[in-house]
Amino acid sequence: MLRHSTLDTPIGPFTVVTTAAGAVRAAGFTTDVPELMSLVHPSLLAPVEADDDVGPVRAAVRDYLAGDLTALDGIVVEQYTRGEFMRHAWEVMRQIKPGAPVTYTRYADLSGRPTAIRAAAAACARNAVALILPCHRVLRTDGSLGGYRWGLPVKSWLLEHEAAG
Structure with missing residues (x-):
């Protein structure tokens, strides 16, 4: 249950x-x-x-x-994927620090596959545990917000909250 x-x-x-x-x-x-x-x-x-x-x-x-931007770091998540890249990319996503967003290009590089920008974007899109795995910290290659399942105003608010922290 x-x-x-x-x-x-x-x-x-x-x-x-x-x-x-x-x-x-x-x-x-x-x-x-x-x-x-x-x-x-x-x-x-x-x-x-x-x-x-x-x-x-x-x-x-x-x-x-309330401002403790590391409070979510210890929360255990359970997601399933068949691909090793996706599993690793989700682990890397958790290491992106609040107030220090990265681009999809940088995220792909951090995940060990610098040319796999679309796969990095897919890791964000398939993330079922928003906020806990901070896909909101990944931006388009040009630095703009890109997409977010829960809406760009939410993504923008989260990024501003973390930048202020």
């Missing part, structure tokens, strides 16, 4: 879906749990119920929003 909880944030509702042990399987700036579950790999799907006890992630999100 998975659990979900929605937090109010300055940029709208943020919903997390976790395992009983508190590992995050999906997260995003929405209240639409079915939409979040559509991002989860089929091998990680399970019934979901509402429960405010989703482990340490609620407190970590609150702390992050």
Whole structure:
């Protein structure tokens, strides 16, 4: 059984879906749990119920929003991919520091495949645990925001929040 909880944030509702042990399987700036579950790999799907006890992630999100920009670093996530590059790219994504966004080109380079810019972009697009894995810290090669599943105003707010921290 998975659990979900929605937090109010300055940029709208943020919903997390976790395992009983508190590992995050999906997260995003929405209240639409079915939409979040559509991002989860089929091998990680399970019934979901509402429960405010989703482990340490609620407190970590609150702390992050209050200015502790490293509060999310220790949150455990569970995502599935068949490809080794994607798995590694998600690990690298977690190492992108708040206030220091990188371009897709730099992200591909950090991930060990400097010419795999589209694969780096795909790692961002397939990230089911927004905010926890900070895909918002990856920008277009020209430095502009690019896309973000939860909207460019959310991405912009997150980047400004981190730059101010």
